[in-house]
Amino acid sequence: MSVVIEAKELSKWFGEVVAVNNLDVTIESGVTGLLGPNGAGKSTFIKLAMGLYGPSRGTIKVFGQSPRNNMDVLRRIGYCPEFDRFPDNTTGFEFVYWLNRFYGLTGGEATRRAEEACERVKMTDRMDDLIETYSRGMRQRIKIAQALAPAPELLFLDEPMAGLDPEGREELFALIRALGEEGRAVIVSSHILYEIERVTSYMVLLHNGCILARGKVHDVRELMDEHPLAVTVECRSPRALAAHFAGDDTTLSIEFDNGRVTVRTRDPNGFFDKLNRLITENAAEVTSFACADADLQSVFQYLVR
């Protein structure tokens, strides 16, 4: 596998805030997960790699070149940002089309690629509607479409699962794995370990701008396994849902609170597989679920110790 990104003693600070601190990392083609809690420096690292920021110290090279204002590098990159912002009064198709034109594509080619990208993220039916009318999940899909449209060699997906429903997440997991199998380099950031595990076996764990661990997810997972994960599920019948998990050896505790149930588990993979199945079967009428950030934070603190 070839080296796609190489950072040496890379630091970035904003005033007195150090966002990325002395990173030495190389990232190769295939799918790489950037994992870390909010404020860990994931997005800043991606923006440094995209050339949106210049390093305060050290160097970062993408395809062997500095990415800042480097058109040769940008031509090979796609970027799905974490922010949920779009131009006003624009349809999903126009959004992707115009961003294609800014790659230097002709009108016809930009149209063809925009249609393909919308089809790939299953937005063909709604691509002619204004983005203002989209749900959060649809907006996320159209952001991914604009990143995929130019068929980049390197793709940055910053928190791509945010706002997607369980079905959408599964589709995106499959898409990311397929992109990796095509030989593209895909960098996916998330603050949820489970999401990273679903798409790659290689990850970089960031905390407070520093690399805490990197390597095979399995190895990092083992470090974390001793620490349980808490997941809060909001549903119509919390007790019925809890009954599905109560008998598991890996379930440490179950708490009820006002229509919600919080399950602490030692096996997040098994837990999410079962939860997804229950949601698909509509067995528990789940309206939402979330990993408690505080818990992930405590996992990191556990690793820091």
Add this chain to the structure above:
Amino acid sequence: MNEGHETAQKSAIEKAPYMRFLGASMHHALVTTLRRKRTILAGVIALLPVVIPLLLTVFTEGAFGQEGNKLFVMLVEDIYVKALLPLLAMFFGTMLIGEDVESQTIPYLLTRPFPRSALVLGRFAAYMIIATALVLPGIFLTFAACTALGSFSFSPANLRLMLHYDGALIMGLMGYGAFCMWLGAFFKRPIIVGVTTLFGWQRLAFFVPGLIDFFTIEKYVTALLPPLAEARETPTLRTALAEFQKQQFLIGAAKSVAALCIITAAMIAITVFVVRWREYSQAKAMES
């Protein structure tokens, strides 16, 4: 999402010619600006002076009637040049780059392999097309409405006068627009800085003794206006106009055109530099 879709092209996109980027930038800016409600509002504002001669035609008569020539010159010089020109430039110029900064969508543009100069020049060209298309019909309709007041007609001399004003206004739109585009790219609140500069500083500079008014754009725009425009049809005055212009404004028309071209080029170059080097998401990153 369709994982079974045909394998995407592996190869990177090939380098496109500069003019294609420039065309895409201009086309995009034209399409998005023409959809804005503020463009319709700007069009209405640009046509407001037309109402004045029409109202005067209906409501005044006899010895109290306004002469068309005087009214046309007054409307163009006092309303179009001094008020509408900077207002329209601020209206559109600040949003050329500033709107993407304000709405935080600029990273989409800056992560494209898009020459920054093509982005800025394309948008500036779109602004010039739209602003000119809004102002020139307003001038023509004002001219036509003033002919209804008497002592003013579609004579060749008067049409030349109107074309002279058209030229001056286009130069003004250019200078003010480039300045406002830079404001939009550089400042967080470009409208506040624009109002302070164009309606505060420019007014003040004309009251301060000395040559401080040379640090305003209005100085060069007004120097392009035809002196004694109300009496231009008097042949004996025409020969003295060029010299008089120099005495009145301390700067000739040719030098004013050159000054406005230099201001425009400098502002565009600075805007390109700002767009290339500014880290637009920094404020957000600091907040997080």
